[in-house]
Amino acid sequence: MLSLHLYTKIIPGVNSIIPRTSIGQSFLTRHPIQNAIQSPLISSSLIIQQKRTGTAKPKYKTPKEKQVKTLGFKQKKTKKESSRDVEIASTSSSGRGGEEFYKPAPDVILNDMFPEVFTNENVGKIYQIPKEVIPKFKVFKFPMSLSKEFELFHNSSLVVRQSSVELIKLLEEASTLPSTKNRHIISGPLGIGKSALLMQAVNYAMCKPWIVIYIPHAVQYVNSTSPYMKVESTGEFIQPTLTMSLLQQIKLVNEPYLRNINLRRGHQIHRHVIKDKNTSQLLEIGINDPHSAQEVFEIFLEEIGNNQEYPVLLAVDEINAFYTDSKYFDVDDTLLEANRLSLPRTILEYFSGKKDFTYGAVIGALSQTFKPFISKPLEIALGLTEASPWKPVSRTILQYTTGLQNFDVKGYSKDEAKAVIDYYYEMSILPQPKEQLFVKHFLATNGNPRKFYLACWKGL
Amino acid sequence: MPVLLLGVSLPDKKLVRIALTYFYGIGHKTAQKLCSKFSIHDTCKISDLTESQLNAISLELNNMTIESDLRRQVRNNILHHRAIGNYKGKRHAMGYPVRGQRTSTNAKTARKLNGKWLKSFTT
Numbered sequence: 208m209l210s211l212h213l214y215t216k217i218i219p220g221v222n223s224i225i226p227r228t229s230i231g232q233s234f235l236t237r238h239p240i241q242n243a244i245q246s247p248l249i250s251s252s253l254i255i256q257q258k259r260t261g262t263a264k265p266k267y268k269t270p271k272e273k274q275v276k277t278l279g280f281k282q283k284k285t286k287k288e289s290s291r292d293v294e295i296a297s298t299s300s301s302g303r304g305g306e307e308f309y310k311p312a313p314d315v316i317l318n319d320m321f322p323e324v325f326t327n328e329n330v331g332k333i334y335q336i337p338k339e340v341i342p343k344f345k346v347f348k349f350p351m352s353l354s355k356e357f358e359l360f361h362n363s364s365l366v367v368r369q370s371s372v373e374l375i376k377l378l379e380e381a382s383t384l385p386s387t388k389n390r391h392i393i394s395g396p397l398g399i400g401k402s403a404l405l406m407q408a409v410n411y412a413m414c415k416p417w418i419v420i421y422i423p424h425a426v427q428y429v430n431s432t433s434p435y436m437k438v439e440s441t442g443e444f445i446q447p448t449l450t451m452s453l454l455q456q457i458k459l460v461n462e463p464y465l466r467n468i469n470l471r472r473g474h475q476i477h478r479h480v481i482k483d484k485n486t487s488q489l490l491e492i493g494i495n496d497p498h499s500a501q502e503v504f505e506i507f508l509e510e511i512g513n514n515q516e517y518p519v520l521l522a523v524d525e526i527n528a529f530y531t532d533s534k535y536f537d538v539d540d541t542l543l544e545a546n547r548l549s550l551p552r553t554i555l556e557y558f559s560g561k562k563d564f565t566y567g568a569v570i571g572a573l574s575q576t577f578k579p580f581i582s583k584p585l586e587i588a589l590g591l592t593e594a595s596p597w598k599p600v601s602r603t604i605l606q607y608t609t610g611l612q613n614f615d616v617k618g619y620s621k622d623e624a625k626a627v628i629d630y631y632y633e634m635s636i637l638p639q640p641k642e643q644l645f646v647k648h649f650l651a652t653n654g655n656p657r658k659f660y661l662a663c664w665k666g667l
Numbered sequence: 668m669p670v671l672l673l674g675v676s677l678p679d680k681k682l683v684r685i686a687l688t689y690f691y692g693i694g695h696k697t698a699q700k701l702c703s704k705f706s707i708h709d710t711c712k713i714s715d716l717t718e719s720q721l722n723a724i725s726l727e728l729n730n731m732t733i734e735s736d737l738r739r740q741v742r743n744n745i746l747h748h749r750a751i752g753n754y755k756g757k758r759h760a761m762g763y764p765v766r767g768q769r770t771s772t773n774a775k776t777a778r779k780l781n782g783k784w785l786k787s788f789t790t
Contacts, residue, residue, distance in 0.1 A: 431709035444706070536703030 312361040315633050322411050325367060325375040331622040333630045335364040336406075340413045343460045347409075350402040350423045350524050352576075356660070360634055368400070368623050370616050371407045374570075377614075378408055381568035382417070382518045387560040387610070389568035392526065392589060395616035398657025401572040402524050404616060408570055412520040417567070418461050418511055422453070422554075425525040426577050429533035429545045437538060443549045444535065447497035450504055450550050457507075458490040465490065468514045476502045486510055501549045508553065512564040519567035521557055526571030529555055530582035530604050546603060559607040589613040618654030627656075631663045638666070670713055672725050673734065679714045683707050687724075692733035701727060745784045760785055 318324070320334035336344065341363060349357060357363040365371075374393075381389035393401045402423075409421045427433070433449040458465065465487040473482040476499045479492050486507060493503030511519050523529070529551040535543045545551045556562045557569050575581060584600045586592045588608035594600060619627065628645050631637045637644065644663070651667055652658035669676040677686040684707070687698035702709075705723055707716070716724075732740060748756035758765040764777040 434708055434711065434715070436706050534709060536699070538704055538706070540700050540703045 310635075313633060313635055315362075315630075317362070317364055320365065320367075320407070320410055322375070322414050325372050325407075325411070327369075327372060329367050330369050330372060331366070331620075331626040333364050333366045333626060335362050336410055337414065340410055343413050343419075344406075344410075346456050346459045347421045348423055350406070352657070353402055353406065359636070364630070365403050365407055366623055366627055366630070367407075368404075369620065370400075370614075371404055374404055374408055374614065375411055378411055378520070378568055382415075382566055384566065386512075386519065386521075386557065386564040386567045386569050389570075390558060390560060390610060391568070391570050391612045391614045392585070393570065393572040393614045393616060394586075394589060394591060395573075396655070397575045398655050399616045399618060400656045401574065401616055403656070405522055405524055405570060405572040409520065409522050412518075412522075413460075416464060416517055418464055418517050418519045420453075420457055420519070420521045422523045425523050425551075426528045426574075426580055428551055429528050429531075429535070429548065429580070431534035435535055435548065438549070441549075443547055443552065444543065445498075445501040445549045447500055450500035451494055451497040453550070454490050454493045454500055454504060454507070458487060458494065462487060464517050465511075467516065468511060470510055471513060474506055476506070481506075501553075504550070505553055508557070508562070512562065512567075515565055517566075519564040521554065521564075521567070521569045523554060523558075523571045525574040525577070525580070526558070527573050527582035527585055528577070528580040529558075530585040530608065531580050534579075544601065544603060546607060555607040558611065560610050584608060585611075619649075619656055619659060620654070621649070624649050624654060624659060627659065628663060631660075636664045670716075670721065672721065673728055675734070677713050679712070681713055682709070683711045683713055683716065684709065686713050690728070690733045692731070692737040693728075697731075742784050749785065 317333055317335040319337040321337060324332075324334055344363070348354070349363070374391075377389065377391065393404055395401055409419060412419045422428075428446070428449060433446050435444045435446045437444050466485050468486045470481065470484055470486065470489060473480070475481070476492070477496075479496070479499060481489060481492065489503060489507055489510070493500040493507070511517075529545045531545060532542045533545045533548060533551075535548065537543050537547075546555055557564070558571060573585070582604070583592070583598075584604040585608055587594045587600060588605065588611060590613060625645065628637065628641050628648070632641045648659060648662045648667065652662050669678045671677075673690070675690055677689060684695070684698045684702045687693050687701055688695060693701075701707075701724065702711075704727070705720055707720070745756070745759050749760060750756070755765050759781055762778050762782040763770055764774050765781065768774065768777070
């Protein structure tokens with residue numbers, strides 16, 4: 208089962224969300240025979256070659272290659288899998304290969320970032336993401352810039368800031384209110400910590416029994432990297448493989464809660480008749496049949512929206528990608544807006560308040576790393592920029608921005624920056640003692656978290 | 668395994684919108700138009716296409732003038748100039764620049780390329 212998943216390039220089989228420490232070993236011990244055949248062949252032929260030197264060019268023995276071919280497909284498969292398993296094992300425990308050449312990472316003990324931690328007294332302290340939640344994040348994948356930082360430090364840790372305490376307060380209120388009242392967009396300049404804040408919110412929801420749908424990289428939905436096709440009846444474009452992978456991720460992370468939610472009414476999607484099932488089985492239908500995945504997703508959101516046991520968090524990083532033109536083309540060679548694609552459109556409906564969850568919140572974070580996907584209409588709606596009288600703004604995009612609340616993020620305060628630089632010093636990425644550098648770095652970067660991190664790590 | 672389409676083999680690993688430019692008469696613009704007509708995303712490789720998509724593409728390509736049809740058209744245009752004996756025809760025949768460029772220096776491209784349509788006529 209594990210091998211099938213890995214070979215068809217879907218996310219690695221996280222059948223139960225328990226971190227595995229020695230995947231590579233267990234797999235190799237399961238297939239000892241093939242490995243035993245492989246190694247003596249190669250070593251014996253190498254010895255023979257060494258003895259034969261005297262001719263200018265050593266000749267390679269073809270019989271050896273033929274034998275490898277006959278064992279062939281299966282062996283290659285196991286090679287790929289074992290190397291991938293080793294990779295997964297090594298990336299989960301360490302962050303980079305070639306560990307013999309680097310000093311071991313310093314062991315810093317941090318407290319776990321549980322929901323109780325977000326109080327005003329704890330502002331300026333660093334916590335790590337709890338062990339139980341890390342596999343869930345691995346399914347959804349970290350945002351890009353943060354994943355590099357976590358690999359460097361070998362643990363995923365974030366600092367609790369004043370803005371994160373405020374954001375968590377909003378989430379706490381949201382657990383008893385419908386999601387139309389809790390639609391926030393985290394905004395701010397480049398590198399100010401929007402993705403990190405969203406991660407903290409998602410972490411809060413994952414620790415509590417919320418249902419979490421987290422999209423760390425919304426740009427991949429609109430940058431024309433996944434197949435799409437037109438649906439004649441609605442005139443929209445569905446993305447089967449993308450929807451299928453999203454459903455898989457949701458199912459893996461929220462499995463225990465979804466089993467308890469039963470569907471309120473029967474549905475029919477193409478040739479699937481769905482009656483008396485729970486939402487987890489509904490997702491399975493979508494995963495097995497990519498062409499119905501889009502409708503399954505819409506029905507799924509409706510059903511979890513109706514349930515009153517678990518609040519729902521829909522968190523999308525780089526949400527501005529959904530509020531602009533995508534890189535996809537229509538049949539007549541015109542650029543498609545992102546709301547013409549079905550999957551972004553369903554998510555936008557929850558952001559605009561047209562549909563809602565009974566209890567829950569919808570949070571997005573802007574991102575300025577991808578310049579083609581910066582959204583002028585969204586920034587105008589949030590009040591961040593003025594509308595230019597010379598350039599018209601698309602109305603179809605503006606209709607999805609009604610009622611969004613802006614959540615502005617400022618830079619580090621002095622206490623937060625001090626805590627962060629202490630942490631960098633303990634993790635030994637800071638080259639010199641901290642007292643000399645703190646004021647210099649803080650003033651030069653004006654408290655911008657990313658610039659501060661780069662300044663501490665690589666120097667100004 | 669390369670895919671054979673209308674006499675041109677398209678390598679498997681190439682992106683579809685680049686591989687379509689391998690046809691004589693299709694450049695980047697028309698390749699992009701073809702891809703958008705059949706809803707093929709930017710990063711789709713030839714190996715990802717289904718049979719029905721390939722058939723649809725080859726049907727569409729049959730309706731366009733490419734490859735030998737185009738070459739025949741271009742050759743006929745030049746032979747027409749030669750046949751009526753005008754200035755352009757003479758320049759094509761001599762392998763000199765046709766569009767009024769200088770010949771005392773710099774006529775290399777014309778010397779390289781301008782005679783070839785007529786050479787195949789003579790043989």
